[in-house]
Amino acid sequence: MDTIFIKTPLGITKIDGDENGISAITAGNDGNISAPDQYPVHxxxxxxxxxxxxxxxxxxxxxxxxxAGTEFQQKVWKALLDIPFGKTMSYLELSKILGDVKAIRAVAAANGKNPLWIVVPCHRVIGSDGSLTGYAGGLWRKKWLLDHENPIKQQTLF
Structure with a gap:
């Protein structure tokens, strides 16, 4: 398993993976930025x-x-990939898509275990009332990502 660190507007992002694919992308504030010419090819x-x-x-x-995840987690993460850029979905809607409205807590837990920050867009899942709920990277990052993906940019008044 190889690891690199890249600088992003949301902090230092750690990317883990090997020739089989990317296994984790996480946001944080720690890690030495990797030189692009030293990135492993994969x-x-x-x-x-x-x-x-x-x-x-x-x-x-x-x-x-x-x-890496359980069969259920993999199913939830696959469903997250279907949420279009610039759109959001509630945990309840996601549970319905997965076929069991009563599984909302399990869906939320699997969403919270998503190891592929941004790429598997768990940040696009919000509360039924439109609130920004739960995000492993911090709610400020979730808000930033949703604003970044919003096709209508709010203009400043001043």
Whole structure:
């Protein structure tokens, strides 16, 4: 397993993976930024695509994913991939899509265990009342990501 660290507007992002795909992308404030010329070949595309996302040039990711999780978690993460860029969905709506409205807490828990920050867009899942609820990277990051993906940018008055 190889690891690199890239600088993003939301802090230092850690990317883990190998030739089988990217297994984890996490946000934080720790880690030494990796030199792009030293990125392992199997992590290079993920770094490039994340940089393009933050520059506003990319709305979907195409590199190979390989997250570790239970069968149920994998099912939830796969459903998250279907939430379009710039859109949100409630935990209840996601539970309905997965076929069991009563599984809302399990869906929320699986969402919270998502190891692929941004790429598997758990930040696009909100409360039924539109509130920003639960986000492992911090609610301020979730708000930033949703604002970044919003096609209608709020203009400042001053």
């Amino acid at each position: 992590l290079r595309e993920a770094a490039v695509q994340l940089e393009e996302y933050f520059e506003g040039k990319r709305t979907e990711f195409t590199f190979k994913l390989n997250p």
